[in-house]
Amino acid sequence: MNHTRYKAIIAYDGTLFHGFQRQNNVRSVQACLEKTLTKLNSGHPVIVQGSGRTDAFVHALGQVIHFDLETNRDCEKLRFALDTQSDEDIAIISIEKVSNDWHARYNPHQKTYLFKLDIGKPRSPFNRNYSSYFPYPLDVKLMQEAIQYLIGTHDFTGFTATGGSVEDKVRTIYRAEIYEYNNQIHFLFEGNGFLYKQIRNMVGTLIKIGNQRMPVEQITKILITKDRSLAGPTAHPEGLYLKEVKYLS
Amino acid sequence: MNHTRYKAIIAYDGTLFHGFQRQNNVRSVQACLEKTLTKLNSGHPVIVQGSGRTDAFVHALGQVIHFDLETNRDCEKLRFALDTQSDEDIAIISIEKVSNDWHARYNPHQKTYLFKLDIGKPRSPFNRNYSSYFPYPLDVKLMQEAIQYLIGTHDFTGFTATGGSVEDKVRTIYRAEIYEYNNQIHFLFEGNGFLYKQIRNMVGTLIKIGNQRMPVEQITKILITKDRSLAGPTAHPEGLYLKEVKYLS
Numbered sequence: 001m002n003h004t005r006y007k008a009i010i011a012y013d014g015t016l017f018h019g020f021q022r023q024n025n026v027r028s029v030q031a032c033l034e035k036t037l038t039k040l041n042s043g044h045p046v047i048v049q050g051s052g053r054t055d056a057f058v059h060a061l062g063q064v065i066h067f068d069l070e071t072n073r074d075c076e077k078l079r080f081a082l083d084t085q086s087d088e089d090i091a092i093i094s095i096e097k098v099s100n101d102w103h104a105r106y107n108p109h110q111k112t113y114l115f116k117l118d119i120g121k122p123r124s125p126f127n128r129n130y131s132s133y134f135p136y137p138l139d140v141k142l143m144q145e146a147i148q149y150l151i152g153t154h155d156f157t158g159f160t161a162t163g164g165s166v167e168d169k170v171r172t173i174y175r176a177e178i179y180e181y182n183n184q185i186h187f188l189f190e191g192n193g194f195l196y197k198q199i200r201n202m203v204g205t206l207i208k209i210g211n212q213r214m215p216v217e218q219i220t221k222i223l224i225t226k227d228r229s230l231a232g233p234t235a236h237p238e239g240l241y242l243k244e245v246k247y248l249s
Numbered sequence: 250m251n252h253t254r255y256k257a258i259i260a261y262d263g264t265l266f267h268g269f270q271r272q273n274n275v276r277s278v279q280a281c282l283e284k285t286l287t288k289l290n291s292g293h294p295v296i297v298q299g300s301g302r303t304d305a306f307v308h309a310l311g312q313v314i315h316f317d318l319e320t321n322r323d324c325e326k327l328r329f330a331l332d333t334q335s336d337e338d339i340a341i342i343s344i345e346k347v348s349n350d351w352h353a354r355y356n357p358h359q360k361t362y363l364f365k366l367d368i369g370k371p372r373s374p375f376n377r378n379y380s381s382y383f384p385y386p387l388d389v390k391l392m393q394e395a396i397q398y399l400i401g402t403h404d405f406t407g408f409t410a411t412g413g414s415v416e417d418k419v420r421t422i423y424r425a426e427i428y429e430y431n432n433q434i435h436f437l438f439e440g441n442g443f444l445y446k447q448i449r450n451m452v453g454t455l456i457k458i459g460n461q462r463m464p465v466e467q468i469t470k471i472l473i474t475k476d477r478s479l480a481g482p483t484a485h486p487e488g489l490y491l492k493e494v495k496y497l498s
Contacts, residue, residue, distance in 0.1 A: 011374055128337045
């Protein structure tokens with residue numbers, strides 16, 4: 001059957017979602033989008049594919065999805081309809097048509113994640129769902145030194161949650177930066193893919209280094225030994241944002 | 250009985266409160282603070298006085314309160330205890346001791362309010378509780394011209410909700426500004442006091458002028474005639490922030 005494939009860039013506030021992926025009996029971004037798209041498609045079911053999952057409470061500034069409709073629509077009208085008919089915590093930034101074999105997950109892409117850490121005293125009540133909080137001393141220079149060791153191609157087994165199904169744990173990080181922004185510290189990671197909880201485990205380890213309860217060299221040790229128990233705790237999901245997905249084709 | 254009076258500057262996210270003022274069976278900022286202070290005061294009831302009320306969903310960056318304790322406490326320790334034991338949507342910024350006749354409401358003060366209007370397309374899902382939204386054309390220059398006519402001492406009857414109990418409706422606005430900030434328009438008002446819903450009615454009128462559905466001269470007309478029906482609609486509460494309370498003594 002003929003259909004048109006649409007690629008959309010979306011943003012969502014993850015606070016009230018149990019993650020991106022459709023699951024029984026809980027609210028997910030994917031299920032919300034599919035419900036609205038099905039309505040816009042005269043009741044015929046529409047399946048949404050994302051570039052990847054995000055966990056419960058994790059936000060997106062630029063998640064990418066694709067879906068198929070049997071009809072050829074005006075992209076801006078479709079964007080407006082999907083945006084205004086979706087719940088207020090999902091926004092549709094743009095929609096474009098792509099070829100029928102284009103796939104949000106399988107087409108090669110790079111991802112950028114941002115992690116926001118609030119260090120203000122007191123914690124801003126407005127950031128409680130939008131950043132993690134660490135009110136203790138942090139040496140930003142030490143963290144900036146340590147993060148350099150994460151850049152490059154490494155086996156990130158030591159930074160992923162145990163029990164994942166992915167066999168190959170080698171990934172490449174192209175860019176990793178830490179900067180101060182108002183009363184926050186922002187961690188930025190750009191790479192060709194990230195393992196389950198990898199960003200949050202890297203951030204939790206960097207915070208422990210910044211708090212001087214781990215040496216800078218711990219990063220290299222974790223990469224070499226692949227030992228998760230040497231890394232810091234998993235940082236909180238509410239600080240994490242999927243910022244951008246860049247497709248190479 | 251001897252007591253010490255404490256003045257505190259607090260911030261709150263108004264999203265989940267039915268306003269500042271204590272009311273039966275609903276969550277209010279005042280009741281939350283009183284509950285925590287009573288706990289910190291060995292169970293002896295503590296009454297909180299605010300500089301004034303804020304409506305449901307309205308936020309505060311710098312609301313001021315006062316309360317009395319029978320004991321003379323270290324201010325920073327008290328601030329830390331009250332901040333960390335309060336719910337996450339209330340923050341205690343500072344506490345200082347004041348004389349026993351100092352009163353958050355009755356001591357002369359000036360108030361500054363900020364109103365945030367999101368004009369981005371699409372609306373950011375992260376701003377849905379923290380700004381109002383207006384996706385239609387707005388001439389900022391026209392609004393900047395119109396807001397000038399609100400500055401000064403006027404009878405603001407035409408901009409307040411009908412049925413208020415305050416007799417004297419003359420107030421002075423010292424400063425009124427509009428500026429663009431990212432995908433938002435910010436309205437700032439500083440005055441010696443504001444009537445019930447006055448800010449939201451002024452903003453609603455300015456938006457209608459910016460959208461060219463009212464002339465700039467409408468401001469003066471509303472001030473002279475005191476006719477509420479000539480003003481624009483009441484702007485949404487989630488865009489409003491009590492920014493600062495400055496005491497003259």
